[in-house]
Amino acid sequence: xxxxxxxxxxxxxxxxxxxxxxxxxxxxxxxxxxxxxxxxxxxxxxxxxxxxxxxxxxxxxxxxxxxxxxxxxxxxxxxxxxxxxxxxxxxxxxxxxxxxxxxxxxxxxxxxxxxxxxxxxxxxxxxxxxxxxxxxxxxxxxxxxxxxxxxxxxxxxxxxxxxxxxxxxxxxxxxxxxxxxxxxxxxxxxxxxxxxxxxxxxxxxxxxxxxxxxxxxxxxxxxxxxxxxxxxxxxxxxxxxxxxxxxxxxxxxxxxxxxxxxxxxxxxxxxxxxxxxxxxxxxxxxxxxxxxxxxxxxxxxxxxxxxxxxxxxxxxxxxxxxxxxxxxxxxxxxxxxxxxxxxxxxxxxxxxxxxxxxx
Ligand code: M6R
Numbered sequence: 001x002x003x004x005x006x007x008x009x010x011x012x013x014x015x016x017x018x019x020x021x022x023x024x025x026x027x028x029x030x031x032x033x034x035x036x037x038x039x040x041x042x043x044x045x046x047x048x049x050x051x052x053x054x055x056x057x058x059x060x061x062x063x064x065x066x067x068x069x070x071x072x073x074x075x076x077x078x079x080x081x082x083x084x085x086x087x088x089x090x091x092x093x094x095x096x097x098x099x100x101x102x103x104x105x106x107x108x109x110x111x112x113x114x115x116x117x118x119x120x121x122x123x124x125x126x127x128x129x130x131x132x133x134x135x136x137x138x139x140x141x142x143x144x145x146x147x148x149x150x151x152x153x154x155x156x157x158x159x160x161x162x163x164x165x166x167x168x169x170x171x172x173x174x175x176x177x178x179x180x181x182x183x184x185x186x187x188x189x190x191x192x193x194x195x196x197x198x199x200x201x202x203x204x205x206x207x208x209x210x211x212x213x214x215x216x217x218x219x220x221x222x223x224x225x226x227x228x229x230x231x232x233x234x235x236x237x238x239x240x241x242x243x244x245x246x247x248x249x250x251x252x253x254x255x256x257x258x259x260x261x262x263x264x265x266x267x268x269x270x271x272x273x274x275x276x277x278x279x280x281x282x283x284x285x286x287x288x289x290x291x292x293x294x295x296x297x298x299x300x301x302x303x304x305x306x307x308x309x310x311x312x313x314x315x316x317x318x319x320x321x322x323x324x325x326x327x328x329x330x331x332x333x334x335x336x337x338x339x340x341x342x343x344x345x346x347x348x349x350x351x352x353x354x355x356x357x358x359x
Contacts, residue, residue, distance in 0.1 A: 006346075007340070008150075008347050009152035012151070013156050013157070013202060013333060013336065016202070016329070017202070018195075019146070019148070019157050019160065019161050019164075020195040021192075022146050022147075023145075023146060023164045023168065023191065024192070026146055027143075027165065028187065032188035032189065033175075034169070034171055034172035034187070036143075037141065040141045040143075041173065041176050043140065044125075044176075045173065045177060046095060046123075047097035048075075048076070048095045048096075049076045049093035049097070050066075050069055050075055050077040050096075051078050051096050051098050051099070052065055052077060052079045052099045053079075053081075053082050053085055053099070053113050053114075054082060054101035054107075054110060055081060055083065055107050055109050055356070056239065056356075057103075057155040058103060058155070058158070058162060059082075060232060060233075060235050060239065061101055061158075061162035061166070062079040062162075063232035063235070064166070064232050064324045065079070065170070067232075067321065068167050069166070069169075069173070072170040072179060072185055072321075073174035073182060074181075075177075080113075081109075082109035082110040082113050085113050086113050086116065089116065097124070098122055098125070099126075100113070100114055100124060100125070101162050102127070102133075102135050103128065103130070103150055104128070104133060104355035105126060105130040105136050106355045107355060107357070108358050108359045109356070109359055110135060111138070112359060114126075114135055114138050124139040124141070125143065126139035126142050127143050127145065127166075128142065128145060129149075143165060145158060145161040145162060145165060146161070150354075153243070153348060154240055154243055154244050154332075154335070156332050160328065167187055167190075167191075167321070167322060168187055171187045185321075190318055190319045193318045194325045196316070197315065197318060197325075197326045198326060201315070201329045202333070208337055209337040211334060212336075213337070215270045215297055216241070216245070216247060216270060217338060219268070220248060221248040221249065221264070222238075222247050222248075222249045222271070223249070223252060223261070223269070223271045223272070224238045224252070224271075224273075224274065225251070225252050225253070225254040225273050225284065226274035226275070226284060227253060227255060227277065227283060229277060229320075229324055230254075230274040230275060230277055231253045233327045233328050233331070234251030234252065234274055235251035236328055237331025237335070238251035238331075239251075241331070243335075244336070244338075244349045245344065246342075246349075247338060254273065254283065254287040255287065257287055258287075262294065265295065265296045267295035268296075268297050270297050271292075271297070271298050271299070272299045272300075272301065273285070273287070273298060273300050274327050275300060275301070275302040275306055276302070276306065276320065276323035276326075276327050277320060277323070278305075285308075288300070299312045300312045300313065301313045301315065301327050301331070302314055302315065303315045303316075303323055304316055304317045305317045313330045315330075
């Protein structure tokens with residue numbers, strides 16, 4: 001039931017602070033230590049490489065997860081689009097472990113990979129929102145997202161839940177293999193900060209409605225740019241905008257712009273820069289200046305500690321590894337209000353189904 005909300009998507013965006021709190025309750029004890037099944041941890045410890053396999057938004061959550069597993073647990077991690085991996089399996093390491101990210105647990109492309117993985121007798125984990133879903137039943141292990149039903153076709157709370165759970169799992173694995181980075185990472189405190197930061201963002205809906213009306217409503221195209229984790233979020237926020245508002249939106253690595261994409265910039269093309277990583281902030285800012293000099297209308301989404309006069313949207317600061325949990329929210333709301341102001345059916349965009357059960 002969507003209650004007083006006009007669309008499920010807005011309700012699900014609003015639920016994200018509570019989803020963060022719920023994951024903390026379910027998977028962290030009072031001391032902030034992860035509570036993860038020991039057999040699963042042993043299987044992860046035995047792996048020399050993790051392979052995250054997913055589609056769409058879940059793939060984008062995997063891109064963030066890889067960074068968490070590498071930085072907290074020091075284990076090499078690859079992320080693959082399921083429909084590609086299924087018929088073009090790359091060379092694998094000696095002891096691979098597969099992680100399937102899937103809100104529905106029913107995505108046919110991801111299932112095809114899991115069937116191949118099972119045939120090769122490799123261990124696997126499905127991270128899903130749906131208990132007893134096909135991918136949950138067929139994988140060796142399952143962790144549930146506890147995000148509550150996600151009805152809108154455009155995925156929002158499942159994305160942030162997947163990232164939060166990856167952070168908890170990466171900390172658990174990192175501690176199990178004696179990584180000090182994992183020990184020092186207070187995921188419980190960080191998720192509490194994230195929840196409060198998300199609440200502050202969703203409380204400012206009118207701001208996002210105004211930006212959507214001014215800059216996105218009448219444009220045929222738009223770009224999100226960033227580097228590293230900000231690039232990963234650019235891909236996700238661009239997908240949100242294109243699937244529900246039908247604006248031709250793309251996410252780009254900001255350093256790649258000058259290698260071709262900048263040719264697309266015209267007067268008033270919206271370019272949204274995501275800046276949450278200290279080591280690349282200045283570089284992305286100079287890429288934004290390059291597009292502004294060619295007429296682009298630039299919008300910035302920046303963490304508080306990196307903000308400057310003139311930034312459009314300022315995010316509360318959290319651990320740099322978790323900024324995706326906050327920087328995605330403005331992108332979700334901008335997509336929502338662009339779609340709403342166009343009078344579209346936000347929850348049921350054309351040509352799309354909630355779960356894609358054909359390859
Ligand atoms: O249920 P899954 O997470 O496996 O679904 C994967 C994609 O189909 C899904 O994320 C899709 O991209 C959404 N429409 C994105 O908003």
